[in-house]
Amino acid sequence: MTRELPRGSVVLAPDPYNGKSGRRPFVIISGENYPFYPAGYLGVPVTSQDKSNTYQIHEHDMENINEELYINPSYVNPWSPCQVNNAGRKLMELSDDFMDILAGNVAKAIGGDV
Secondary structure, eight states: OOOOOOTTEEEEEEOTTTSSSOEEEEEEOOOTTSTTTTTEEEEEEEESOOOTTOEEEOGGGEESOSSOOSSSSEEEOTTOOEEEESOOOEEEEEOHHHHHHHHHHHHHHHTSOO
16 A cells, blocks of 8 residues: 655655665655655665764654654765655654755755755
8 A cells, every 4th residue: 555655754664775674764855746656755764873964853853743763863864865665654754944955965966856
């Protein structure tokens, strides 16, 4: 079953990075114009790693919280966008201001607009 998730949703989804069957949180950066919507989304992973050019998710960035992030502190890396399939439960949404900054940097990373 597919469902429509708005841009800025933080969801649990299969982790394409670790080769295991676990799930991790991703921020959905694509909208309904994404070609695979609503079966798939463009997203970026949420991580505990504060690396160069990551953005920390602060309490004031979080909206419509269904469930707290288990990664604390939480960062997103706009330089690691990936296809997010089989999105699970929605943990929360992030503010439009945070998403505008994040999407702008993802666009730089892929050489276009998000």
